[in-house]
Structure formats: C-alpha cells, structure tokens
Amino acid sequence: MAYSREIYDAAEKVLSKRRKMAEDDAENRRNEFYKSCPRASEIEHKLASTAVSTAKAVLKGGDTASQLQKLKEENLGLQQEYSHLLAEHGLGTLEPHYKCEICHDTGYVDGKMCSCMKELMRSESYRRLNALTSLSLSTFESFSLKYYSEEPRKGRPCDRDIMRSTFRYCVSYAQKFGLDSPNLIMTGGTGLGKTHLSLAIANEAIKKGFGVVYASMGSLTAKLENEHFGRESGTGAMDSTRECDLLILDDLGTEFRTSFSSSAIYNIVNTRLMLKKPTIISTNLSINEMIAYYSERFASRIIGSYRRIAFVGRDIRQQKRMQDE
Numbered sequence: 001m002a003y004s005r006e007i008y009d010a011a012e013k014v015l016s017k018r019r020k021m022a023e024d025d026a027e028n029r030r031n032e033f034y035k036s037c038p039r040a041s042e043i044e045h046k047l048a049s050t051a052v053s054t055a056k057a058v059l060k061g062g063d064t065a066s067q068l069q070k071l072k073e074e075n076l077g078l079q080q081e082y083s084h085l086l087a088e089h090g091l092g093t094l095e096p097h098y099k100c101e102i103c104h105d106t107g108y109v110d111g112k113m114c115s116c117m118k119e120l121m122r123s124e125s126y127r128r129l130n131a132l133t134s135l136s137l138s139t140f141e142s143f144s145l146k147y148y149s150e151e152p153r154k155g156r157p158c159d160r161d162i163m164r165s166t167f168r169y170c171v172s173y174a175q176k177f178g179l180d181s182p183n184l185i186m187t188g189g190t191g192l193g194k195t196h197l198s199l200a201i202a203n204e205a206i207k208k209g210f211g212v213v214y215a216s217m218g219s220l221t222a223k224l225e226n227e228h229f230g231r232e233s234g235t236g237a238m239d240s241t242r243e244c245d246l247l248i249l250d251d252l253g254t255e256f257r258t259s260f261s262s263s264a265i266y267n268i269v270n271t272r273l274m275l276k277k278p279t280i281i282s283t284n285l286s287i288n289e290m291i292a293y294y295s296e297r298f299a300s301r302i303i304g305s306y307r308r309i310a311f312v313g314r315d316i317r318q319q320k321r322m323q324d325e
C-alpha cells in the first residue's frame with residue numbers, strides 16, 4: 001500500500017509516544033518498588049557489581065573456574081531473592097508493558113513492518129479522508145420527521161410514513177452493522193436527509209470500532225485524480241476506499257465526470273463487491289441517468305447488489321430557509 005511520508009510519520013509518532021508511556025510507567029513502578037523495598041534496590045546494585053567482579057576474576061587469572069562458580073551461585077541467590085520481593089509486593093515484572101507485544105511498540109519486527117503499524121497508518125489515512133466532512137454533526141437524534149408531509153397520497157403512504165420506515169431501517173442497520181451488512185443505495189431528491197442518515201450510520205459504525213471512510217463524490221474523485229497523476233502526495237485514498245470496513249459515497253453524480261473518475265468509481269464499487277465489504281451510496285440520479293452518466297454495467301451492478309432506500313418529500317434545507325425568513 002502506498003502511503004505518503006506524512007502518514008508514515010504520524011504513525012511513527014504515535015508509536016514513539018506509546019513506547020515512552022510504557023517506559024515511563026515501568027520507571028515509575030521501579031522507583032516505587034525501591035522506595036517501599038530498599039533491599040530490592042540493594043540487590044540490584046549487588047547484581048551490577050557481581051558482573052564487574054566476574055570480569056575482574058577473568059582478567060586476573062588464577063583459579064578462575066571456582067571463583068566464577070562462586071559468583072554464579074551468589075548471583076542466582078540474589079536473583080531469587082529479588083523475584084521473591086517482587087512477588088511479595090504484588091509485582092510480576094518491572095519490564096515496560098508495551099501495547100504491542102509483538103514489536104514492543106517499535107513498529108517493526110525482524111525488519112518487517114508490524115501489523116500494529118499498518119493498522120495505525122490505515123486509520124490515519126481514514127482520518128484524513130474523513131477530515132473533509134463534519135462527521136459528528138449528524139446523528140439519529142438530530143433527525144426530525146416533522147419536515148415530511150402527512151398529506152395523504154394516492155396509491156402510496158404519505159411522505160412521513162415512508163420516511164419513518166426509512167429512518168427506522170437506517171437505525172437498525174447501524175445498530176446491527178457488521179462486515180456482512182448489505183449494500184445500500186439511498187435515492188431521492190436534494191435535501192431529503194440522505195446525507196444526514198448516512199452520516200448517522202457512519203458515526204455508529206465508527207463507535208463500534210469499524211474503519212469507516214465517508215467521502216463526498218466531488219472531493220473524492222478530485223483527490224483520487226490528484227494522487228493518481230502525482231499532483232498530491234499519496235495518502236492511500238484509493239486503497240482506503242477499497243479496503244475500509246464501510247465506505248459511504250455521498251452524492252453520486254455530482255462529481256466532475258471524466259473517464260478517469262468513472263472508471264475509478266466502477267473499480268471501487270466492483271472491488272468492494274468482490275471483497276464483500278458493505279458500501280452505502282447516496283444519489284439524486286435515477287437508474288436511467290445512472291446508465292447515461294456511467295454505464296449499463298455499472299448501473300446493473302448497483303441494481304443487482306444494493307438494497308434501495310427511498311427518500312421522499314420536499315427539500316428540507318429550503319423549508320428551513322423559508323422558516324428563517
């Protein structure tokens with residue numbers, strides 16, 4: 001996976017912080033232990049000096065073997081006493097407790113990048129993609145049905161009833177969200193709450209610890225294009241969108257369409273279908289428009305593998321603006 005220097009540095013920074021925390025904590029535990037148990041501190045000094053005595057004995061020559069044997073026995077005795085004292089004070093070890101047992105928070109093991117470092121770079125990449133959106137503003141609690149009309153409709157439920165079931169579906173989708181959740185396509189005009197409810201789902205999935213990328217189509221395709229043509233340093237946007245646990249593509253059809261962007265979108269959607277990773281797309285486009293804008297192949301992929309969620313009503317932003325006037 002191609003990540004830029006900044007992403008790499010950000011991950012290194014987190015690791016060195018973790019390392020320092022673990023080492024400071026070990027240092028504190030050691031100091032505490034020696035304060036409450038002066039004998040332990042004494043033993044540590046003795047152990048250090050037996051190491052020096054051993055070296056001296058070897059240098060001096062003479063009956064080295066028996067001298068060394070004696071030192072070794074002393075040493076063992078001291079070490080045993082030390083572990084007894086540790087146990088008495090309810091301490092197992094004074095070694096640092098690293099967050100990652102495999103690499104001791106260095107990020108590398110046997111010259112290879114550790115999985116914890118990869119994980120850090122992945123989440124940093126998501127964070128940067130998501131920084132483009134105000135993710136925390138839209139929640140289920142802040143969604144209101146009052147903007148949807150209760151006026152009876154011929155042959156179908158009123159707007160509010162349709163939106164109530166859409167809302168309930170989204171809440172339960174978020175509650176039950178997992179890697180086997182279905183793909184959704186949210187359809188309907190501008191300002192009907194598609195962005196709001198998809199953001200609310202994103203928030204819930206993030207709270208559950210899933211790696212979520214939320215991308216508005218306009219900024220995503222610009223970013224992909226810039227990274228692809230080397231105009232912007234790589235943040236792994238393409239890989240992140242393909243591999244995250246949940247991808248939300250907001251406002252399909254509003255992006256600046258080029259042959260590059262169309263094939264990039266197809267590629268992302270298709271790869272995620274193959275990897276069986278859930279995606280949520282929101283769009284104002286009808287199926288016919290989708291065929292005209294992209295391709296029949298793309299539209300049929302969406303129809304065949306996405307569950308359609310309908311949004312109806314009158315533009316909420318417009319209603320709010322009129323209320324304010």
Ligand SMILES: [Zn+2]
Nearest residue numbers: 100103114116
């Ligand atoms: Zn590690």
